[in-house]
Amino acid sequence: MLTEKQIRAFKPREKDYVVSDGRSARGEGVLILKVRPNGTKEFYFQRHVDGKKKLAKVGVWPSMSLVEARDSRREQHGKVAAGGTFQNLMDAYVNKLDGESAASVDDVRWSLKHYVSEAFPYLVARPASSIGPGDIRDIIARMIEAGITTYCNRVRSQLHAAFQMGLEQEFNPRSYHQDDVKFGLQSNPVASVPVQDDWERPGERALTVEELATLWQLLPEKLSLTTAVLLQFLIASGGQRPEQLLAVERQQYYKDHLLIRNKKGKDGEKSAHAVPYNKLMRQCLQTMAEISANSAYPFEGKVVGQSLHANSLSRAVTKLYGRHAEKFEGPFTLRDIRRTCKTLMGVVGLSKELRDRIQGHAFSDVSSKHYDRYDYFKEKQRGLARWSTWLEKNAIKSPWTQL
Template sequence: MLTDKAIRDAKPRASVYRLRDANIVARGFGITVAPSGAKTFFLSFTSPEDCKRKQVALGRFPKVTLKEARIKAAEMRAAVDSGKDPAAEKQQKINEAVARRALGTLGDLMALYAADLEEDGKRAAKEVYRITTKDIPSILLARPARLITKDDILDILTPIAQRGAKVHADNVRAYIRAAFELGLNAEGMTRWRGKAPKFDLMLNPVATVRKSVSRKPRGQRSLSSREVAELWNTNLLTPPMHLALKMILATGQRVEEVLQTTWSEFDRSQMLWTIPGERRKTRGKTSEPHLVPLTRFHIDLIDEIQRTTAHPIFLFPARGGIAARRYDALTSTVRRFVKSSGMVSFAPRDLRRTFKTLAGGAGIPLEIRNRLQGHAMTDVGSLYYDRHDYLSEKRAAMGTWVEALSLAVGRQNNVR
């Protein structure tokens, strides 16, 4: 019979050898002694499933004591006698563990979601990449998505909300929730079947996480004519960023569409700015370019931009000149201006709302204002039947707008 002393005294040999126990309660129980000196308890048995001789390790001595190993061996022998194969069960558990380790991580899931957005031409893909690296801890990104819990999601969102960025916390929540929905359904999509990592998700852990803000606040800020004049004539802004804000006000276009504009989009002879379909926010709904009519007022402004930034490609180049300015650069500029001037806080995108509001006050009908600003016209008539480009109507409306803007900012000559 094996004893603790006999095990301790067993010396390693040139090859592995076994010491067997005479205890009939656990037939086949013993310990192997390796050339390295490692001593491992085992149980050998004939499998009731395939009648093959097999052996299962029960733990290494002295971490596992002889008494503990005998108890394990007795339990395993009882399982064999009842028709089970402990070796097969152990291998199955190993295989399942390997499969779990091979499952896609949360990082893989977020990357898949960003790629899905890119496939659809969505700008949100860049934001998903950004929040993945900035807002989600790396330890969670490395964890299999299947093991992510509600508490893990709260661990991501709580620090964001507690620093006061509740709306951003809800945006991050929305992106992660959408990523899990994609992971749940990816194998049922022709786009990703056989290409997406296997996640083996059973549920969406974000589904029961409540929002930080019960209702996302809608933008309401619109500058008055007096504030427009103050902004237009200020000396508190750097010339390139000041001109970018003027261009948004003068044309009513989206901030990103203005900042990413290239000189090739302008046709001075036709007095026309053509925003390519792929640069439009609405490119998922329409691939048509957006035509923005220009006046002498706009040409003067564009000439001033060209003299100021002097870049061969972009109106508003980023530092280094290899790309256009980003939205957040203008946001920071406006934030500093608001602090220095004492004006009521506003964001760059509020200038587009200002255009819509003040142009309405100038008598321009809502439909034409919408067309001037490139809103997607999604009614059946506009989508499938109306092929008119409304360029003449937009030209007239833009002329009316620059007259109102010129009056507000103190420029009244040569605006058409």
């Protein structure tokens, strides 16, 4: 192997000549030093592609030291050997989540496709190792320019996790040789892009009774039928999580209840959450059945066989407020509707424990986790019936709102 002393001692000749830094593993390429007739000494990364010798200039000695040239050669080799694109990296991350039955997989798949792949097709075709903090910044900046606030942090988090997965693959000696696609990552480019902390404050917004009545009466005329009925169903069901509800296939809607599979359990364990029907929920389901009684999902989106996406629902709520801001006391989002239901069910007289059970919250005390196997179905059924009666009186037949 070369030394700094040897490089200093090399004298120019009439023609260029090269000296190798030593042999490397087959296929990895090698660092060479080229000495020019004028005395210039240049480092090159030499490799063979399809039987032909390829040279890539690394730097000039002594402004680049031998150690720096070797480091650069390793980086160059990583970029050559690792053909995995940015798109390959995101696909691998989604596949990982899918294999783990992660609750977030559908949301991650949709957001990476919508905000990254479709918005930056030229970027996702590049090697993942060439993506830098500036590229990630541009992705998030475009979302912010489009008026997206909190969710831009979600996408940043997803991208950070994807690159972190690629890094772990790169440096885990047990799994490195098991993966066909290599990414050659040296660092996580997302780490340098800051989280927008001011958009991560805990939510406090809950609609008043009058605002909820206004919202309910706006829905049928101001949104598509499926979106409007879905929002009514979410409210009537006590504020279920939209992502979980929309993942429930029609076959999980039984005679007197629907069954939500919560994938947030430890190690992918799925817990079942039964939601009894009340009068308003049945009316919503009947409306959707009249549109299509055979679709895979009761609330089908534009794509046949696929459920409406929670992000589409969220945007619809935000736009609805924007068009009718004068009718409300302030901005609200889809997440605020779940909080509104939780708050107003308390006004109806439902205990906090029952409201938690209706919304599918996990109970972490020892008794609930290990000993209590009672399903509280009857209690939830009575509670949702009271909620439905209250909604009919205060939201559907509201004395406050005349549109």
